[in-house]
Amino acid sequence: MDGPLKELFSLIPMYERMFDIDDSLKELFSNIPLFKGENQDRVIAHLMECPIATYAPGEFILKNGEFDENCCVLLVGRANVHLAGGVDHIEEDKVITEGEFFGEIAALSGLPRTADIKAADHCAVMQIPKDKMFEVLDEFPMVRSRIEDTYRRRILSNQLRKVPIFADLADSDLDVIKDKATINVFRKGEIIFKQGDRADAFYLILFGFVKVSTSKGRGAKTLAYLKGEQHFGEVALLKENGIRTATVTAINRTHLIKISRDDFVTFMSGRKDLRGALAEISKKREAIAQRMAGDMHLSDTLEATIEAGIIHTRSTHMLDITKCVQCGACVESCAKLHDGVSRLVRKGVRLNGFLMAVTSCRHCDDPACMYECPTGAIARDPSGEIYQKSFCIGCGMCVKSCPYNSLTLVEVHPAKKAGIFSKLLTRITSGRESDWVEVPVSEANFTLEPKGRLKKSGKKVVRCDMCDSYDFLGCVYNCPTGAMAMVNPSEYFSDLIPNE
Amino acid sequence: MAIKRSAESKATALSAKWPLVFFVLLIVSFLVHAGVRIWGSLFMVEWARIGYGALASVIMLILTSYSLRKIVFTRKMGSMEGWRKTHLYLGLFCVALIFMHTNFKVYGNFGLLMIILFSLVILSGMMGELMYKTIPVWLSKQGSDAMELDEKLKKPGEYLTTADEIAEKATNEFKVFYGQSIRSLFAKRIFPPKYLFMSQSDVIASRKKLFNHLASQGPPKDRMALSSLEALYAERDKVQFKYARLQVMRIWSNAHVPATAALLTAMLAHIWAVSYY
Numbered sequence: 001m002d003g004p005l006k007e008l009f010s011l012i013p014m015y016e017r018m019f020d021i022d023d024s025l026k027e028l029f030s031n032i033p034l035f036k037g038e039n040q041d042r043v044i045a046h047l048m049e050c051p052i053a054t055y056a057p058g059e060f061i062l063k064n065g066e067f068d069e070n071c072c073v074l075l076v077g078r079a080n081v082h083l084a085g086g087v088d089h090i091e092e093d094k095v096i097t098e099g100e101f102f103g104e105i106a107a108l109s110g111l112p113r114t115a116d117i118k119a120a121d122h123c124a125v126m127q128i129p130k131d132k133m134f135e136v137l138d139e140f141p142m143v144r145s146r147i148e149d150t151y152r153r154r155i156l157s158n159q160l161r162k163v164p165i166f167a168d169l170a171d172s173d174l175d176v177i178k179d180k181a182t183i184n185v186f187r188k189g190e191i192i193f194k195q196g197d198r199a200d201a202f203y204l205i206l207f208g209f210v211k212v213s214t215s216k217g218r219g220a221k222t223l224a225y226l227k228g229e230q231h232f233g234e235v236a237l238l239k240e241n242g243i244r245t246a247t248v249t250a251i252n253r254t255h256l257i258k259i260s261r262d263d264f265v266t267f268m269s270g271r272k273d274l275r276g277a278l279a280e281i282s283k284k285r286e287a288i289a290q291r292m293a294g295d296m297h298l299s300d301t302l303e304a305t306i307e308a309g310i311i312h313t314r315s316t317h318m319l320d321i322t323k324c325v326q327c328g329a330c331v332e333s334c335a336k337l338h339d340g341v342s343r344l345v346r347k348g349v350r351l352n353g354f355l356m357a358v359t360s361c362r363h364c365d366d367p368a369c370m371y372e373c374p375t376g377a378i379a380r381d382p383s384g385e386i387y388q389k390s391f392c393i394g395c396g397m398c399v400k401s402c403p404y405n406s407l408t409l410v411e412v413h414p415a416k417k418a419g420i421f422s423k424l425l426t427r428i429t430s431g432r433e434s435d436w437v438e439v440p441v442s443e444a445n446f447t448l449e450p451k452g453r454l455k456k457s458g459k460k461v462v463r464c465d466m467c468d469s470y471d472f473l474g475c476v477y478n479c480p481t482g483a484m485a486m487v488n489p490s491e492y493f494s495d496l497i498p499n500e
Numbered sequence: 501m502a503i504k505r506s507a508e509s510k511a512t513a514l515s516a517k518w519p520l521v522f523f524v525l526l527i528v529s530f531l532v533h534a535g536v537r538i539w540g541s542l543f544m545v546e547w548a549r550i551g552y553g554a555l556a557s558v559i560m561l562i563l564t565s566y567s568l569r570k571i572v573f574t575r576k577m578g579s580m581e582g583w584r585k586t587h588l589y590l591g592l593f594c595v596a597l598i599f600m601h602t603n604f605k606v607y608g609n610f611g612l613l614m615i616i617l618f619s620l621v622i623l624s625g626m627m628g629e630l631m632y633k634t635i636p637v638w639l640s641k642q643g644s645d646a647m648e649l650d651e652k653l654k655k656p657g658e659y660l661t662t663a664d665e666i667a668e669k670a671t672n673e674f675k676v677f678y679g680q681s682i683r684s685l686f687a688k689r690i691f692p693p694k695y696l697f698m699s700q701s702d703v704i705a706s707r708k709k710l711f712n713h714l715a716s717q718g719p720p721k722d723r724m725a726l727s728s729l730e731a732l733y734a735e736r737d738k739v740q741f742k743y744a745r746l747q748v749m750r751i752w753s754n755a756h757v758p759a760t761a762a763l764l765t766a767m768l769a770h771i772w773a774v775s776y777y
Contacts, residue, residue: 322637325749326646329580333573346647354640471576478573481632482581 032073032099034147038140046136051127055079055119062103062117066382069130071107071147074100077123082116095120104151105158107133109185109255111207111365112384114158152183156257159206162229165277173271180263186250188366195247199236202264205229208254208366209312214246214289222303223289225251225311227490235282237264238275246289252312252366301352301493308349309404310489313362314384315466317344317475318492322354323483330475330484337474341410343464344475358484361386361406361464369398369407369463387465394460407463518629522592529596530604537603552601557767559594563587564764567757588629595622614770617763624756631749639742649743653690659736660686666728674722681714682729686736692744695737703737 026040035043052075055061061079062068074096081094081102096102096117106113107130128136137144156178160166166174183206186192192203195214205228212224212232223246226232236244242261259267268275292299305311328346335342348358363386370378370386377392399407466486467473476484536548566587569577577583598618606612639645652658663686667678695703711730718726 321645322640324636324646325632325753326650326746327753329570329573336573350645353643356645470574474573477576478580480570480580480584 028075032075032101034073034099034101034143035140037142042139043136046132046139047126047128050129050132053125053127055123055125057119057121059119060116061119061123061125062113062115063382064114064116065112067106067112067380067384068103068382069107069110070103070127071101071130071133072103073126073128074098074102075124075126077119077121079123080118080120082118101147101150104133104147105155108147108151109207110253111255114155153178155183155206155255156181159229159257160204163204163231164229165231165274165281169274176267177259180267181257181259184256184258186254186256188250188252190250192248192250192254192256193233193244195244197244199233199242199244200261201233202231202237202259202261203233203248204231204257204259206255206257208256209251210254211249211251211306212246212289213249214293220247221293221299222306223292223299224285225302225306227312234264234278235285237261238279238282251306251309252364297352304349304351305357305489305493308351308357309362309364310349310351310357311493312366313364313489315486316362316489317348317358317360317464318485318487319346319348319356319358320354320483320485321350321356323481325481325483327480329478329480333474333478337467337470338462338465341408341462343408343462345408359404359406362404363466368401368403372397372401385466385468386463387468388461388463392460396461398461407461410460410462518588518592521589522595525592525596526599529600533600533604549601549603552597556594556597556601557771559590559597560764560767563590563594564760588625591622591625610766610770610773614763614766617759617766620759621756621763624752624759628749628753628756631752635745635749639746642738642742644742646746649739649746652739653692653743656690659732662732663729666725666732670722670725671719673719674725677718677722678725678729681717685710685733690736690740692740692747695741695744696748698741700741703741704734707734707737 026044029035029040029043029047053061055077061072064082076098078098079096079102081096102117103113105111107128110130133147137147157174160174160177166177169177186208192210193200205226207228209225209227210232211222212226213220213222215221232248233244236242268278292302302311310316331342331344331346334344343360345359348356350356363384365384367378367380367386370380374395374397375391375393377389378386378398379389380386394409396409399409473486476486537545540548566583569580569583595618602611602615606615636646639649660683663678663683667675667683670678698706707730711726711733715723715726
């Protein structure tokens with residue numbers, strides 16, 4: 001071995017020992033504080049096949065905002081943690097050293113990475129896949145308690161600073177909150193508190209979305225929708241009677257930091273500036289609530305976007321029905337771009353009379369289809385896009401689990417080697433080279449099938465892949481009137497989100 | 501608010517810019533043409549006319565290529581919306597060029613034919629654009645959309661089934677009356693075109709008249725069943741009324757293409773004739 005690789009490995013003195021023999025492995029794992037005190041043979045048996053990646057100095061090990069559910073252990077080298085928005089700012093205590101683990105927040109919560117982690121030296125990182133990590137947690141209680149403690153400590157350190165009202169607090173003040181706070185996870189549709197309840201806590205949203213609503217008589221009215229880094233529950237705590245003025249419900253799986261009433265009141269008692277800031281926010285919230293209460297259109301639109309599960313998705317097709325002339329170009333182009341099967345159905349949920357959230361994959365932050373897939377054929381790329389792997393068996397579990405009916409089960413046919421004419425035709429019509437053409441089952445020559453193709457005719461799930469093999473979105477690009485758009489709902493409906 | 505602004509911008513079809521652009525283009529072309537005739541030499545006037553015609557022919561060929569774009573979905577050739585807008589504005593520019601080419605006059609029978617064909621193409625295009633702007637807005641204001649109408653029209657038998665269900669719950673006497681006088685109304689084939697020539701008030705008046713007549717004949721006890729049937733019939737009417745207008749928009753867009761084909765043929769004949777003589 002010569003060249004840059006040799007140079008890299010020479011800087012990683014443990015590398016050779018790592019892959020040497022069992023004794024070396026045992027020594028390596030015994031030096032990892034996370035696994036100390038556990039049966040090393042069992043730990044090695046579990047983690048033997050975990051991939052190990054190497055990184056050059058300055059290279060990203062993890063990127064903030066990306067979806068990747070591995071828990072990592074730094075075997076060799078040092079890495080720097082950069083919290084969101086502060087890549088140039090490295091604090092001494094945010095350095096990860098050999099034997100430390102990281103990435104447990106995304107692995108445990110299934111949510112995007114919360115910080116950038118960059119290699120400071122040449123690094124070797126063991127990547128423990130989420131499933132493997134849960135196996136380890138189940139077998140080794142000490143590992144579980146270490147990971148969960150670290151998860152709580154880190155998530156509070158990382159996220160509390162992102163909350164505007166806590167951004168300027170001194171570290172000692174934040175430590176007080178960290179000690180008192182608990183992390184609670186709410187399921188989709190679960191009520192966090194009800195209007196009229198006695199206020200018992202203050203909440204900060206770590207991840208997820210909540211809906212704030214009030215009820216008068218039989219009807220309920222949606223007043224606001226809050227997302228990560230926003231807080232709620234302070235209005236009642238600041239008032240003397242301490243009664244909740246609204247009901248708060250989790251829109252999807254929501255992680256909250258909860259600070260009990262007594263701890264909150266004690267913490268706030270000596271901090272007039274913070275109290276003032278919260279009172280100011282409460283005032284603005286009340287004004288927003290009044291505006292929503294007086295504007296049926298606004299309130300109904302907000303309600304519709306929440307009910308249809310649109311507002312908390314990463315992207316959705318939005319059809320302006322006042323512009324749509326029903327030419328069918330969107331569906332036709334989708335079919336042409338995806339082997340004759342359109343992934344777009346021009347039906348959906350009507351919002352406010354002239355917008356329609358069209359039925360197509362919304363690439364949810366909390367994808368039920370991915371969790372339900374028995375074969376792991378549904379995955380999420382770092383940008384959050386959900387995609388289908390080639391080994392989908394067409395069982396239809398994801399179709400049933402999708403709350404928005406966005407997935408379609410279609411018949412697929414085996415392929416045969418394309419002739420010159422077929423190749424030319426494909427090139428002319430789609431501009432793509434393909435050595436394979438799909439044929440009816442009766443004509444299929446199965447021995448010609450490439451690796452990864454289905455051996456026989458069967459069902460397969462199709463979903464919107466955002467035209468990932470093209471540099472344009474077929475349905476949007478081919479709409480003659482500009483009625484179809486792909487939008488990020490939280491940006492598109494930003495007017496519906498209270499601005500504090 | 502973004503979505504409110506979006507709705508307001510589509511409030512009227514008259515907010516479209518192209519009629520104004522067309523008007524300005526006509527005036528500018530007339531002034532340019534008059535200027536060339538007054539201040540230019542005879543030679544210049546003649547060559548300018550040929551130039552306008554040649555440019556108009558080239559533009560007409562470019563305009564035709566929109567049809568090709570409409571069938572090529574898989575290549576990056578510019579957005580379809582961009583193509584449509586370019587098609588619209590180039591078409592309007594072409595009108596100005598043709599007027600300049602003909603000296604704002606009609607020469608002979610062939611010239612008349614060309615102008616008629618050209619007017620057909622332009623008017624069908626303008627009408628289509630106007631429909632594109634108005635009918636989807638009108639439908640959405642009615643709380644409806646084309647997808648929903650298509651779905652309803654696909655299952656016309658559902659109205660008859662619902663009517664049967666309503667009648668089933670009524671008295672035996674009403675069931676007989678329903679079978680004799682009302683069922684046939686729902687069993688009739690759905691035929692939206694006739695609604696094209698009726699206003700909304702005409703439709704309501706006609707239905708009221710029909711059901712008043714039925715009420716005067718039917719058993720007095722089952723007024724509730726009759727009014728439920730009337731409501732169902734009203735829904736059926738509404739669907740047909742809206743669908744008729746939607747179909748006009750769909751059919752109209754097809755009228756533009758044969759007229760264009762005829763115009764292109766006539767244009768080629770004109771170019772050949774001019775070159776020959």
